[in-house]
Amino acid sequence: MARLVLKFGGTSVGNIERIKNVARRVKAVVDAGNEVAVVVSAMSGETNKLVGFCRDIAPLHDAREYDAVVASGEQVTAGLLAIALQELGVSARSWAGWQIPLETDGAHGSARIMRIDTAEIERRMKEGQVAVIAGFQGIGPDKRITTLGRGGSDTSAVALAAAMKADRCDIYTDVDGVYTTDPRIVEKARKLDKITYEEMLEMASVGAKVLQIRSVEMAMKHRVRVQVLSSFEDKPGTLVVDEEEIVEQELISGIAYSRDEAKVTVLKVADRPGVAAAVFGPLADANVNVDMIVQNVADDGKTTDVTFTVGKADLALAIKVLEDNRQQIGFRDLHTDGNVAKISVIGVGMRSHAGIARQMFTTLADKGINIQVISTSEIKISVLVAAEYTELAVRALHTAYGLDAVA
């Protein structure tokens, strides 16, 4: 017997038939002798509809009212799934965030979970009742409904699993696990049986949109074992776990890519102490997130070129901020390029192995792909290339690191 938190996303509960299907999946887990809590998202499309209503009335609206409106979607799904479970003879009740209570801070629209009192839910779980919990929501210090921001239901599920010391948190979704890379690009992509929290974080942050980053961070912090699996097929998914749980660690776990970034080059900045602060200070003040950074000394030896990437959505703002501060920074020109892709090789194994980076650069060079920027972390090497090379680069690296599935 185990204690499990199951989470079903919007597509999995998108209509009445699918909600009934989820109830059958949950019943099977209950019948196997487990204590079960279920976290649900709103039916697919519902949250967008409610967000649209708020925007149509006022583009800039009170986040507290937004929360009250938008959180209703999960409330509906939770009630409907409880009914569907009862119809199958499974004892169940729905819980809104305020009923648990799942207490958050007061940052309406993107609240952070502060405390979850799971005593009553745990008591009922021990008696065999399934707790069906509305994801994405809590109650703030003002006793009003809060929401956790997009994808917050994953975070709800992991936080609940941590609070009730669940043996595992199963995230049911429309993919059947985490792959070595995007299967739409690489036919030979393999589903991973296991992946470490650290790797999953890097995978999530570079475009493999399986799990919300916040939920992975929370799982890592509280050591919650997470499984990503399909809500439509009955087979094991990918376990996201602690490094020690993975006996045969592969060198590289996956190749990720992102086309959501743009490159900015600030040309001929005076090469003096404090130049980085002059460039990046104003950007930070404007909440522009900067990712990869390189700095070259220019030919004249007196100026330097600074290149970095920002989210594509922030590019216009970044340009404006730099131009507004042109005098202060003192640069000659500004080049931008939105037509780039970031390709990343990820694996905790690279900590103890040399040559991983060299293999990446060689592989790309062999295909004639020019590397524009390089950045590395302990378990990741990322390069910026022209966007048109994305698929070619991902496929070549996937083969080079021996990730291709054996036919």
Added chain:
Amino acid sequence: MARLVLKFGGTSVGNIERIKNVARRVKAVVDAGNEVAVVVSAMSGETNKLVGFCRDIAPLHDAREYDAVVASGEQVTAGLLAIALQELGVSARSWAGWQIPLETDGAHGSARIMRIDTAEIERRMKEGQVAVIAGFQGIGPDKRITTLGRGGSDTSAVALAAAMKADRCDIYTDVDGVYTTDPRIVEKARKLDKITYEEMLEMASVGAKVLQIRSVEMAMKHRVRVQVLSSFEDKPGTLVVDEEEIVEQELISGIAYSRDEAKVTVLKVADRPGVAAAVFGPLADANVNVDMIVQNVADDGKTTDVTFTVGKADLALAIKVLEDNRQQIGFRDLHTDGNVAKISVIGVGMRSHAGIARQMFTTLADKGINIQVISTSEIKISVLVAAEYTELAVRALHTAYGLDAVA
């Protein structure tokens, strides 16, 4: 300056444009210097959709989960209207039933209001903030969401008006007031300026579906002045008030009709003490509401025929109950007729005037309309006639009692 509770039904908040329109109406009332609370229904169609979801999953479903699902509709409208008011520069916040709290008993799906704590809302109203309250819902002793049953938002509004000692409760709807009779049948129907609670109750209970009966009962009990008016046109509606407030009371206030009843005749029941109990006891046990009742002694002097009406929806159940108890009741035959209409003449004036009933019978006789059953109360005379005479009877009585509008 007055303290007002305004209530807007589903049609009035049926889409974003209409919600914005409601916000403008509310702003006008606020700008006139009033303290304002607003009670809203779900957007039209929304409650039916949610009820349909519950039924599709399980025809017989947990009323507590039904409440959690269905109450979300009003939560959405309340949040959206608060946003719309803020957009017009009016301070506003939404309140779900559990936030107020509006405490009810535990009869999920048709809960009764027990207590409303309006202290915080009143404090904010005094500071100029509009309370936008989700109608139809409260919180039960189990700390779960309850709903008040269909049309419960009227009841929410009147109960709130009573609790906060409001000067008036304005029910905005898609008609512009209470008419002497159904304007779709009688072209010369007149809008009433005022009507007493007692008359309104009778009007509501016989098919003039302007206000929920429960809300009128509650208004009468707590002496809440209620106005029924149009949410689309800016003009006075009909005031539902205490009899003393009406200086020039008309003899008859209106003619109502209902085609929702069916006639049942139990033939040749032994005429002995306790026969009524034998017939109506089992019906009451089965929750069949019986309305008009007449009993005739049959020709043989030893048996009696009992005729009564039940709601059409209950007819099949009534027949089953009677057949099941046939031995015990001891009757020869059962006749039923769903093709009937109840026509009612209503007016507090009839308490002090003789001849009202005679005028009714004469008028119907003149038109060749046969009266099947008669029942009377202090302020109402109802007759059952063949359904095909409904319009003819209503028009003739409207003219006979001098209710026709002067062209």
